[in-house]
Structures are given as C-alpha cells and as structure tokens.
Amino acid sequence: MEHPSIIFKIVCPDRPGLVSLLTSWISNYGGNIKHSDHHTDQDAGLFLSRIEWNSNNESLNRDEIYKEFEKIADAVNGQFNVNYSDEIPNVAIFVSKQNHCLIDLLWRVRNGELKMKVPLIISNHSHLENIANDFSAKFVHIDTFKTDKTVVEDQFLNLLKEYDIDLVVLAKYMQILSDSFLKKFSSIINIHHSFLPAFKGGQPYHRAWKRGVKLIGATAHYVTEDLDEGPIIEQCTVNVSHRDEVDDLIRKGRDIERIALARAVRLHLNHQVFVYNSKTAVFD
Template sequence: MEHPSIIFKIVCPDRPGLVSKLTSWISDYGGNIKHSDHHTDQDAGLFLSRIEWNSIHTTINRKDIYDKFQTIAVDINGKFNINYSDEIPNVAIFVSKQNHCLIDLLWRVRNGELKMNVPLIISNHPDLESIANDFNSQFVYFDTVNSSKSDVEDQILKLIDQFDIDFVVLAKYMQILSDSFVQKFSSIINIHHSFLPAFKGAQPYHRAWKRGVKLIGATAHYVTKDLDEGPIIEQCTVNVSHRDEVDDLIRKGRDIERVALARAVRLHLNHQVFVYKSKTAVFD
C-alpha cells in the first residue's frame, strides 16, 4: 500500500543553495520526489518552493517530519506548511438562489474530482435545500433580511466550528461578509462574475454589455476585508460579440464561473497556491 504524499511549501528570503538544501534533506530522509516547483520573486527577494514526495519508510512519523523541517525553516528564515495527500478537508459552501456553481462543485465531489467533504451548505434563501439533500449535506437557511448581520454571522461561525470546517467556498452567495467575520475565519474562496479588476461589485455583465466588451471573464479569489480585492487564484474568459445581449453574457458567464471556481478549489485542495504580499503564485 502506497503511503500518502508529503507536500512541503515554504516561502523564505532568496539565497543560493536553497533547492539543494531542501531536496538533499528529503533524499537523506529516504524520500522520493514526485513534483518539485520553485519560483524566485526578484522584486520581493523571496524564494517559493513546493515539493511533493513519498517516504520509503514503512511508517510515516508526521511529528518527526514536522520537527525536522521546522529546523530547516528556522535556518533559512522561512514560513512553511506541511500537508499530506490523504487529508480530506471539511468544506462549507455558501449559496443564495443561483445553483450552477453549487451543483457543479457537489457533482465533482461525488465523482472524486475534488477530494473534500461538504457536510454543510449555508444560504440566505431556502431555494436550494433539495440539492443539499440530494448530496447528503446539512442545509441551513438564514433570513438575512429580517435578522441582523452580526447575529447571522455569529450563528454561521458557530456552525463552522460545530462542523469542523477547514475552508469556505462562496458559490454565488451574493452577500458581503463583514470585516469581523473575515478576521475570525479567513480561509474563504469566492467566485466573482467578472475578470477582475474590471467591473467590480454588482451587475458586472450588465456594465460589460454597456461598454461593448468583446471578452468577459470570471475570477476565483481569496476573500479579504476589501471587496473583490483578494489574491486571485484562477481566471477564465470567453469571447462575446455585438450580437450578444445581457442574457447571453450571463449564460456564457455561468459556464466560466463553474470552471474557474472548480479549478481554484482544486488548486487550493492540492496546496498549489502561495499567497504572499497580496498576490499569489500558483504552481499548476
């Protein structure tokens, strides 16, 4: 039986010999490297590395690996993460009325394309409860019109804790999370129906149509306190023409929203995204 892969991610000040230092330690430990990706941001003076490897040892001592790699990280002044390919995170999906992104994500989970559990679906409308039931997810509806935002978010945070949620996906949630919420739980991916930074905010397809654009897009990004300003993970585009009306842009946009969001979630699950200095490096 093959052992799970071990995934190292580290960001540190750039200096000569870093790749050799990291890979030599893996070799000395008895590891076999499957994937190795590195990048130097010369402007920031930073070195980024993601190494996925297998151990030949009959058992994997995860604490021992962490402790030894921490020693290396301290030596090179780096910030690191260690993950394993057999980790299956719990994910909460937030939705409103539109179902296309939710159905797509749940379908990909069921078919094994996205290795995650979805025990919880939260919505500010009751419309999509049957979809949650079909996929054996707990559906929780909050009336955000007649309830205070702070009360709703406090209840959502309790559910996140109760269901042991690792990260959240906003699959067309159409609600702005407060700064307080994002500070308390910041591992959130959002799909925005525009090729950011163009057409931020509401009704981007309507505004794009008025401008007569020939290309529309969708952007999946991490959520920060600044609306639609979070580090970008994935973007997709599709051509449009003068014959297209707003409804055509919305229809085409839904297709690329699904693709962009699924790609972003997969990259996040595979630990292929580095966030630093308000931007990302994606090792795809």
C-alpha cells in the same frame, strides 16, 4: 502499503543553495520526489518552493517530519506548511439563489474530482435545499434580511465550528461578509462574475454589455476585507460579440464561473497556491 504523498511548501528570503538544502534532506530521509516546483520573486527577494514526495521508510512519523522542516524553516527565516495527500478537508458552501456553481462543485466531489467533504451548505434563501438533500449535506437557511448581521455571522461561525470546517466556498453567495467575520475565519474562496480588476461589485455583466466588451471573464479569489480585491487564484474568459445581449453574457458567464471556481478549489485542496504580498503564485 504505500504512504500518502507529503507536500512541503515554504516561502523564505532568496539565497543560493535553497533547492539543494530542501531536496538533500528529503533524499537523506529516504524520500522520492514526485513534483518539485520553485520560483524566485526577484522584486520581493523571495524564494517559493513546493515539493511533493513519498517516503520509503516503513513508518511515517508526521510529527518528526514537521519538526525537521520547522528547523529548516527557522534556519532560512521561512514560513512553511506540511500537508499529506490523504487529508480530506471539510468544506462549507455558501449560496444564495443561483445553483450552477453549487451543483458543479457537488457533482465533482461525488465524481472524485475534488478531494473534500461537504457536510454543510448555508444559504440566505431556501431555494436550494433540495440540492443539498440530494447530496446528503446539511442545509441551513438563515434569513440575512430580517436578522442583524452580527447575529447572522455568529450563527455562521458556530456552524463552521460545529462541522469542523476547514474552507468556505462562496458559490454565488450574494452577500458581503464583515471584516469582523473575516478576522475570525479567513479561509474563504469566492467566485466573482467578471475578469477582475475590471467591473468590480454588482451587475458586472450589465456594465460589460454597456461598454461593448468583446471578452468577459470570471475570477476565483481568496476573500479579504477589501471587496473583490483578494489574491486571485484562477481566471477564465469567453468571447462575446455585438450580437450578444445581457442574458447571453450571463449565460456564457455561468459556464466560466463554474470552471474557474472548480479549478481554484482544486488548486487550493492540492496545496498548489502560494499567497504572499497580496497576490498568488500558482504551481499548476
């Protein structure tokens, strides 16, 4: 029986011999490397590495592997993660009224394109409950307009804990999460309907139309305390013209919002994203 792939990621100060150090240990452990990606950020003086490999050993001792990589990381003053290809995280999707990103993500999960489970969908409107039912996800409607924000976010946190959620995806959730919430749960991906850093905030398509832009975009990024400033994972664009009205920009935007968000979630699930110095390196 073939073991799952082991995915090792590390960020550390750059120095000669790091690739040899990492790959030699994997080889000595009986590993066969499937993918090996490295990058040096010369300005930051950092080395980034993602190595995906299989072990030829009869038994796979995950604790032993973690401890050995921990020793290597300590020796090079690095930060590391070890993950496995058979890990299926629990993901909660937050939505408001728009359904296009939600339906697209759920369809990709059902079709096997996204390796995740979606046990929980949270919304500040009740409109999309039927979609959650169709995909056997628990739908929770919490009225964010009539309830104090602190109370609402405490309910969010309790639900995330109850359903053992690893990642939250804001699939057109049109509310701002507080700094307090983000300090308690920070693994969140958002889709913003503009090519950031242009047109941050609300109604970006309306503002883009008024400026007569010839290109609009969608940006999937990690959520931070600074609105629409989080590290960018994926961006998509589409051409527009003087013949397009605001509704045309919104229609075209929905298409690229779906694509950008799905790509970002997939990259995150595959452990292909490095976040450092308020930006990302994506090994795709």
